Amino acid sequence: xxxxxxxxENAIAGINRVVKLDIFVxxxxxxxxxxxxxxxxAVKHHEFELTLAHDTLGAAENHNLEEAQNFLGKRITIxxxxxxxxxxxxxxFVGVITEVGxxxxxxxxxNLVMTGYSPTILLDAAPHIQSFGGSKPISLNSIASExxxxxxxxxKFDFRVDSRYGxxxxxxxxxxxxxxxxxxxxxxxxxxxxxxxxxxxxGQLPPQEKPVVLTYGSNLTDVKIKMKAQHVNPTFYxxxxxxxxKFAGGKSKIDHKSDIAKRAYEISERTFQTxxxxxxxxxxxxxxxxxxxQKGTAGSKASEVFVTSGNTTVPFLHPGCxxxxxxxxxxxSETSYFTKLMLIEVTHEVDARGYYDGSFQAxxxxxxxxxxxxxxxxTAEPQFGKVMSNTDPLNQGRVQVQLDWQRGKDxxxxxxxxxxxxxxxxxxxxxxxxxxxxxxGDQVIVNFVHLHPDxxxxxxxxxxxxxxAGGGEGNNVMSFSGRSGAELKFHxxxxxxxxxxxxxxNMHFDGAGNxxxxxxxxxxxxxxxxxxxxxxxxxxxxxQSLLNMDAAGNITLDGKTSITFQVGGNKxxxxxxxxxxxxxxxxxxxxxxxxxxTIHSNGNMDIKTDADxxxxxxxxxxxxxxxxxxxGADVEINKG
Numbered sequence: 046x047x048x049x050x051x052x053x054e055n056a057i058a059g060i061n062r063v064v065k066l067d068i069f070v071x072x073x074x075x076x077x078x079x080x081x082x083x084x085x086x087a088v089k090h091h092e093f094e095l096t097l098a099h100d101t102l103g104a105a106e107n108h109n110l111e112e113a114q115n116f117l118g119k120r121i122t123i124x125x126x127x128x129x130x131x132x133x134x135x136x137x138f139v140g141v142i143t144e145v146g147x148x149x150x151x152x153x154x155x156n157l158v159m160t161g162y163s164p165t166i167l168l169d170a171a172p173h174i175q176s177f178g179g180s181k182p183i184s185l186n187s188i189a190s191e192x193x194x195x196x197x198x199x200x201k202f203d204f205r206v207d208s209r210y211g212x213x214x215x216x217x218x219x220x221x222x223x224x225x226x227x228x229x230x231x232x233x234x235x236x237x238x239x240x241x242x243x244x245x246x247x248g249q250l251p252p253q254e255k256p257v258v259l260t261y262g263s264n265l266t267d268v269k270i271k272m273k274a275q276h277v278n279p280t281f282y283x284x285x286x287x288x289x290x291k292f293a294g295g296k297s298k299i300d301h302k303s304d305i306a307k308r309a310y311e312i313s314e315r316t317f318q319t320x321x322x323x324x325x326x327x328x329x330x331x332x333x334x335x336x337x338x339q340k341g342t343a344g345s346k347a348s349e350v351f352v353t354s355g356n357t358t359v360p361f362l363h364p365g366c367x368x369x370x371x372x373x374x375x376x377x378s379e380t381s382y383f384t385k386l387m388l389i390e391v392t393h394e395v396d397a398r399g400y401y402d403g404s405f406q407a408x409x410x411x412x413x414x415x416x417x418x419x420x421x422x423x424t425a426e427p428q429f430g431k432v433m434s435n436t437d438p439l440n441q442g443r444v445q446v447q448l449d450w451q452r453g454k455d456x457x458x459x460x461x462x463x464x465x466x467x468x469x470x471x472x473x474x475x476x477x478x479x480x481x482x483x484x485x486g487d488q489v490i491v492n493f494v495h496l497h498p499d500x501x502x503x504x505x506x507x508x509x510x511x512x513x514a515g516g517g518e519g520n521n522v523m524s525f526s527g528r529s530g531a532e533l534k535f536h537x538x539x540x541x542x543x544x545x546x547x548x549x550x551n552m553h554f555d556g557a558g559n560x561x562x563x564x565x566x567x568x569x570x571x572x573x574x575x576x577x578x579x580x581x582x583x584x585x586x587x588x589q590s591l592l593n594m595d596a597a598g599n600i601t602l603d604g605k606t607s608i609t610f611q612v613g614g615n616k617x618x619x620x621x622x623x624x625x626x627x628x629x630x631x632x633x634x635x636x637x638x639x640x641x642x643t644i645h646s647n648g649n650m651d652i653k654t655d656a657d658x659x660x661x662x663x664x665x666x667x668x669x670x671x672x673x674x675x676x677g678a679d680v681e682i683n684k685g
Contacts, residue, residue, distance in 0.1 A: 052134055052257060052264075052359060061358045063399035065133075067124035068095070070116050070142065070159075077101050079156065079397050081123070083138060087239040087364040087389040088418045091163035093123075093140055099147075099155045113145040113157050120201065121161065125360045128399050136361040138242045139202065141166060163240045168196035169224035175217070179445070179456045182212035185234060189227060189247040196223045197245070208248035210234040210337060214328070215458040219423045219498035228420035233326040235341025238418050241365040250413060256369040259357060260380050265370070268355040272309040276317035277347045281339040283329030286461055287439060292332050294325075294339040299347035299412055303384045306351035306409035313350050326422070328499045344414030353386055354406045362391045362403065367410050385410045425493040429507065430457075432487045442482050444503060446491055460491075462503040484528055488512075572596075581605075 068075040080096040102112045121140050127133040142161040149155035177188045185208045193204050213234075218226040227247060231238035236248050244251075259265040277299065283292040301307040326342075329335045353370065362368070366388045371380040386407035394402045408415070430446035433456050437443045443459040466478035483489055488507045494500035516522045519538055526532035530547040540556030549565035562568070570576065574596050581589030591603040602608060607620035614629025626633070635642065644650070652658070667673065 052361065061401065062130070063128040064360045064395050064401040065126050065128035065399060066395055067122075067126070069122045069124075071119040071121075075101060077397070081393075081395045083123070083391075083393040085138075085163075085242055085364050085391045085393075087241075087415050090165050090169065091138070091140065091240060091242065093121075093138070093161055095121075095159045097157040097159070099157060101157065113147070113159070116142050116159060117145050118142065120164075121159070125393070134361050136242070136363060138363075139164065163242070164197055164202040165224055165240050165245060168193070168227065169222045172220050172222055174219055174450045176215065176448075176451060176455055176457070177217075178213055178215040179458050180454060182214050183216075184208075184212050185210045185230070185236070186248070188213070188216055188230070192218070192223050192227055193245065193247070202245065203243060204245040204247070205251065206247045207251075208234065208236045210236060214330070215499055217425075217498035219425050221421070221423045225420045225423075228418035229326075229422065232341055232345065232417055232420070233338055235337040235344070237413075237415055239364055239415060242363040246365070250415070251365065253367050253410070256367040256385060257359060257362065258371060259355075259359065259368050260371040261373050262378075262380070264358045266356045268353065268370075268372070270305075271352045271354075272305065272312070273350050273352060274309075274313045274316045275346045275350050276319070276321060277310065277313045277343055277350070278317070279321045279323060279339055279342050279346075281323055281325040281329075281335050281342070283325040283327075283335050285330050287441060292325075292329055292335045293322075294332075294335045297336070297340040297343040299340075299344050299414070301347070301351075301409055302411035303351065303409040305384060306412075309350035310347055313347075324495050326497070328497070341414070342417075344412055345417040348408045348412050348414045349416055351409050352406060353384075353408075355404065357403045357405060358401060360393060360395070360401050360403060362388055362405055364389055364391060365415075366391075368407065387415070389415055423498060424496045425498040425501075426496075427490055427492045427504065430489050430491045430501075430503075432483045432485050432489060434459075435482050435485055442476075442480065444483055444489075446489060446501070446503065448491060448501075457491075457501050460501050460503060463492075463505060 066078065066081060068078060068081075075097065078095060078097055078101070081093070083091065083093040085091040119142050121142050123138040123140075125136045125138070140161050140163050142159050143166060144160045146158045146160075147155055148158055177183050177191070186206050189206045189208065190204075193206070197204065216230065221229070228238050230236075231247060237250050238247050240246070241251075261268055278296065281294045284290070285292070299310060301310050325335050325338045327334060327338050329338070368386045368388060370383045370386055372383040373380050387410040388405050388407045390406040392404045428448055428450075430448040432444050433447050434445040435443075437459050439459075441459075441461075443461055445456050445459050447456040462482060464479050464481070467480070469475060469477050483503065483506055488509055490504045490507050491501045492504045494502060521536050521538040522534065523537065524532055524534040526534075532543075532545055534543045534545075535541070536543075536556070542554045542556075543551060544553075545551035549563070550568075551563050553561045553563075555561070572594070576594045578592040579588035579590070589605045591601065593599075593601040593603075604619075607618060609619075610617045614627070615631065616627050618625045618627075
């Protein structure tokens with residue numbers, strides 16, 4: 046157990062305590078060693094090297110490594126303590142042996158050398174692709190826990206997840222190791238990620254333990270104190286497409302408690318005033334998202350404005366450890382409190398006699414931030430996907446896509462679809478431009494905003510061998526069709542165009558200037574004020590044939606040559622010679638149910654029939670301004 050109070054209690058003035066190491070590999074104790082070196086860091090993997098005599102494992106070992114090979118890949122635990130001290134303070138280091146070797150110098154029997162890393166190396170072995178969220182938001186804690194368990198197992202190594210940030214809609218580990226992904230999202234969301242030698246931490250820094258007192262001239266030597274000017278004022282921006290909102294962060298102030306660190310921070314602010322506007326490394330939905338991410342980046346840089354390093358004889362220090370530094374007063378052998386530090390790098394070396402050498406690097410302890418962990422930002426590239434849903438809960442025309450590497454129910458969140466023209470106007474509030482939402486099951490090509498794997502969007506659809514037919518011979522056919530069968534088709538060879546619906550109605554333009562409209566059931570043409578059909582009109586010349594109808598109920602049918610109405614053999618012809626009516630079948634009937642029926646001619650009027658002529662009326666009157674002749678074979682005038 047670590048006991049900061051036990052360190053000064055067991056200190057002997059002028060004498061460095063001998064250190065004892067208890068070494069266990071997969072539960073098996075190794076009682077003797079020649080040399081051990083451990084380098085620990087809060088921003089990268091810890092590394093160790095353990096040198097053993099050739100016969101430490103029992104039988105004498107040689108270059109065949111027959112016994113040593115059994116230690117490869119095993120968990121190793123190193124317990125630091127003072128030798129021959131009851132209830133000594135303790136500190137553990139837990140790591141993984143990744144390499145075993147045999148070295149033999151001239152005249153020696155050889156040594157076994159075991160090297161390895163912190164368990165974080167298990168998270169950093171190979172790149173991987175996976176996603177979280179999509180169908181529904183997921184907490185950052187859940188993401189971190191799942192990723193850590195995938196690499197370390199559920200109970201083999203200790204880890205702690207305690208992030209401030211809440212839920213994220215969608216996050217993608219993209220062509221990167223688990224370690225890189227965890228380090229990247231920790232920095233992006235303003236969280237901390239480091240291994241302290243025993244526990245892997247993700248989220249807020251753990252509660253501080255009682256500080257270890259490091260006194261210059263006693264257990265602390267070769268101290269170097271640096272104030273470093275850094276650019277500590279990044280500005281992030283983001284965009285929420287669902288609300289069409291742009292975000293830009295304000296100033297992120299980091300609160301340094303240490304006086305010297307505060308001074309270094311203020312000098313940094315005054316020194317580096319160059320603007321640093323960058324896109325936020327997350328898909329921000331609110332200003333709070335921008336603020337959290339920006340403050341995390343600012344905090345990582347601000348933590349480095351004050352750095353202290355030195356050598357120590359205390360073997361219990363580790364990354365994340367808090368230390369109170371006491372420095373010697375000027376012109377005096379007395380010491381006084383200087384500042385409180387958080388260690389971020391520690392190196393331990395112990396030889397077979399228990400002689401210990403240690404060194405460290407530390408930052409101010411109370412900002413809540415540590416330097417940025419080492420990681421690279423992946424570049425997301427265009428890729429294929431399949432549309433899983435186009436039922437956008439916000440009715441914004443977005444789709445949910447399963448990328449080729451996603452399995453089961455994994456998918457993106459609802460993402461936007463690129464269009465050649467999209468927007469609004471004073472007359473069209475929504476969907477102005479070209480609006481076409483991919484169908485479920487369609488293959489699409491997906492790209493990423495700022496090449497960020499958490500920000501996919503659909504660039505367009507892709508035909509594949511089962512659904513693509515190409516443009517036909519000569520690549521002449523172009524078409525736009527819906528799932529119902531309605532289609533607009535162009536033929537570049539003929540220059541023709543065809544528009545049809547699923548019911549068989551169609552319009553065809555043959556490319557030679559001819560147009561045909563077909564309706565399978567009914568055809569209606571509606572006009573609000575006026576409708577005209579013109580035939581034969583040319584520039585600066587009226588049409589030769591015209592049908593005009595207006596909203597007042599007037600219809601004009603105008604033909605420059607003739608107009609013919611015909612049913613079978615019956616027809617009426619209107620031309621420049623006059624009006625001719627021909628009835629080949631049936632009768633001619635005029636019936637005026639009200640008003641007067643008048644037939645008038647300025648010329649002669651002939652009424653002829655090859656059969657009988659009957660004039661029947663209530664009363665009859667024949668008037669003539671000239672002679673009246675009634676001629677017949679027999680003329681009978683009877684009074685009824």
